[in-house]
Amino acid sequence: MSLTLSTYLSHDLFGQPPNWANDPSRGLAHPNEVLRFMGGMGYPWDTQDQTKHEFGHEYLLADRQEISEMRTFFDGKFGMWGHFWVPTWTADLAVTAAIGAADASLTIEDIGYATYWLPNTVTGRYIVIVFPDGTQVCRKILAAPLSTTVTLDAAVGKACAAADLESLLVSFLLFVRFNIDEISIEHLSASMATVRLFFREVPEEL
DSSP, rough: OOOOOOETTTTTEEOOOOTSSOOOEEEEOOOEEOOOOOOOOEEEEEOOOOOOEEEEEEEEEHHHHHHHHHHHHHHHTTTTTTTTEEESSSSSSSBBBBBOOOOOOEEBBBOOOOHHHHTTTSSSTTEEEOOTTTTEEEEEEEEEEETTTEEESOOOOOOBBBGGGGEEEEEEEEEEEEESSEEEEEEEESOOOOEEEEEEEOOOOO
């Protein structure tokens, strides 16, 4: 077997599905400092404009090839230095109507997308559509003309019938770096292992 690795917009995409036998970790980071001079009143100073996602998943490495590919991918990013794409692997957008291969828009449940996500430059603006057969399609959301419609930058390129929507996953695609400089691969056997990876969003890097 082989890890699900590809590229999107000239950056690596780590599309390997997590091992759902163990729960993911989720968090938010918005560091700030308090400035105070000569014992006077202090005031908070934010070091970034947007709150960043921090999260982690466990991954099952099914054979020696996947173990080797994981080491190569991690080493290639030099730990926390390199950046790449990774899906949230949550149902961030729920599609409510069948998708045609030529469609360049999605009909979704109303989550206030235009209010909460469309103003962002990166976070929430890129998605990965994971079809029931495992195919992954990445797109950017350009607009939200209706509360239940988002417009994409290109046609989806693959159809999904209404009966298959419950097996369709649409996740935000986050631009991240590793939030660790070392990994520990736990071998379950001579050819199978698990590894837990932690990520931190870096939208400014895009």
